[in-house]
Amino acid sequence: MATKTNPIQFIQQVRAEAAKIVWPTRREVMLTTLMVFIMAALTATFFFLVDLIIRTGLTGFLNLFG
Numbered sequence: 001m002a003t004k005t006n007p008i009q010f011i012q013q014v015r016a017e018a019a020k021i022v023w024p025t026r027r028e029v030m031l032t033t034l035m036v037f038i039m040a041a042l043t044a045t046f047f048f049l050v051d052l053i054i055r056t057g058l059t060g061f062l063n064l065f066g
Contacts, residue, residue, distance in 0.1 A: 005013070
């Protein structure tokens with residue numbers, strides 16, 4: 001069962017927890033954003049190639065019977 005906390009104690013606890021937050025530096029944000037864009041481009045390229053291979057194989061297979 002949860003214990004009740006009065007509003008003043010609650011606000012003090014929230015402020016204490018908020019003081020523990022460590023914000024990333026501008027450089028860290030830029031690096032992680034760049035890595036997200038790179039990984040998205042690599043993933044898109046991978047799926048494009050897989051799609052191309054499957055489409056080429058399936059088209060070739062269907063042309064054998066058509």
